[in-house]
Amino acid sequence: xxxxxxxxTDVRILSAVQKHGxxxxxxxxxxxxxxxxxxxxRLDKLKAAGxxxxxHAEIALDQIGDLxxxxxxxxxxxxxxxxxxxxxxxxxxxxEITDCVATGGGMDYVMETVTPSLESFQRLxxxxxxxxxxxxxxxxxxATRKVKSGQPNLAKLALRxxx
Numbered sequence: 001x002x003x004x005x006x007x008x009t010d011v012r013i014l015s016a017v018q019k020h021g022x023x024x025x026x027x028x029x030x031x032x033x034x035x036x037x038x039x040x041x042r043l044d045k046l047k048a049a050g051x052x053x054x055x056h057a058e059i060a061l062d063q064i065g066d067l068x069x070x071x072x073x074x075x076x077x078x079x080x081x082x083x084x085x086x087x088x089x090x091x092x093x094x095x096e097i098t099d100c101v102a103t104g105g106g107m108d109y110v111m112e113t114v115t116p117s118l119e120s121f122q123r124l125x126x127x128x129x130x131x132x133x134x135x136x137x138x139x140x141x142x143a144t145r146k147v148k149s150g151q152p153n154l155a156k157l158a159l160r161x162x163x
Contacts (some may be wrong), residue, residue, distance in 0.1 A: 069143035
């Protein structure tokens with residue numbers, strides 16, 4: 001984190017925003033232990049520098065309905081940059097794929113999907129296969145419950161980096 005030019009106050013601001021979302025100028029200043037005007041100026045600089053990508057609400061999907069949550073690992077046939085680019089561009093437009101991480105090792109991608117039913121999940125997989133994206137193999141794992149979901153603790157990470 002040092003190379004990013006952050007100091008301890010910046011980390012406290014980022015941690016507060018990460019934990020609480022959008023805050024009033026006064027409330028953020030209280031949490032960070034800084035007066036409101038300089039705190040807000042730092043927040044504006046962090047936003048301008050791209051450290052804050054957006055604000056989001058955590059929705060209780062289980063209260064909306066009985067949705068199907070499936071984890072999918074995917075291995076591509078070929079490992080050229082163009083193969084990865086084509087696959088990644090295609091999946092970015094699919095709302096059912098909520099997260100996708102490129103990985104090293106036996107599989108190239110780990111994706112999380114949320115669909116209304118198992119049948120709609122199968123249609124999603126059929127769409128991926130029909131698109132001829134170079135998928136060699138995939139494995140699916142039905143998620144039965146979410147055990148943990150969150151963001152890393154910025155304060156602890158910063159301490160380990162000497163900030």
